[in-house]
Amino acid sequence: MPEPFSLSVIIPVWREAAGITETLRALQPIRGRAHEVIVVDAGSTDGTAELARPLCDRVVNSEKGRAAQMNAGAAVARGDLLLFLHADTRLPESALEHLADFAHSHRAWGRFNVRLSGQRPVFRVIAWFMNKRSRLTGICTGDQAMFVRRDVFEALAGFRPMPLMEDVEFSRRLCRMSRPFCIKEPVVTDSRRWQTHGVWRTIFLMWRLRWRYWRGESPESLAQIYRSDVRNASK
Structure with missing residues (x-):
């Protein structure tokens, strides 16, 4: 059956050659269901864009900065749902099914729970606090794969041009429209940082x-x- 939405996954990158191929290969099932993946490169000199091009629908060049890059990706996206994904974060296999539930809801936006990839127990504790904080406050960070309806994104004029905290600031404005739709099945973020x-x-x-x-x-x-x-x- 056709899905009740079209999705654009937007990935801001800068010098991600070491991991971009693995990231994009994990998104091929989503592309296989007629959704699109857009990579927004901020002038990488390590071949990131060249590695990404065969595995995504479009590579966009942008000035550096996640806010500017995510806005640039949204400007060319075709989907009616926009999902912003960090290059070191993996969506769960059932992401589209959960996003279909969101599409049927009355929420303006949402996010996933997060899990860190490391095996140390402290990473489970960190993730628990991140998810708990987000559920209590409604505030989302980039590691949680924020998604938003296109018309809402455009009505709010997207991310403000900030060098840091652009995700927190955007969450605050989104919360005035609705509480986030929370997907409990987590995305997995690399604990390398x-x-x-x-x-x-x-x-x-x-x-x-x-x-x-x-x-x-x-x-x-x-x-x-x-x-x-x-x-x-x-x-």
């Missing part, structure tokens, strides 16, 4: 940035803090 920079260091950094954002600090200032912390962790 947590392992590379240190689990507790990353937790502290994320909560510190979010707290300062809620206190009114500018995303530009927070982006500088984030970049500085990542550089120090890499030394």
Whole structure:
């Protein structure tokens, strides 16, 4: 039976050559059911776009920054549902069935629960807190594969041009229209970032940035803090 929606999966990328092929191969069943996958590249110099092109419906060039890239992908998307997926995140096999339930609902937008790929017990604890926080507040982060009806996205003029917290800011505006439709079956996000920079260091950094954002600090200032912390962790 034909599905009650058309889906555009939009993936912002920058220098993702190491993993983009695996990411896109996992999405081929979705393309096989007449939905589209759009990769938005921000000038990668490692061949990301070339690797992506045979495995997606369109590669779009964009200025760097997830907000700008996701808006660029949405501008050319054909689907009436837009799903924004990080390059290191995998959708569950039953994603389309859950999205069909969303399409029949009266919600404006939604997100998945998240699970981190690492085997350490602390990753299960982190994911539990992320999902619990999202359910209580309605706020979604990019790791949770946010999806939104196209007409709602366009009515809100998409993501605001911010270097950080664009997903949190957009969630706040979406929550004024409806609570999110929550899909319990999780997406799986690579725990590499947590392992590379240190689990507790990353937790502290994320909560510190979010707290300062809620206190009114500018995303530009927070982006500088984030970049500085990542550089120090890499030394």
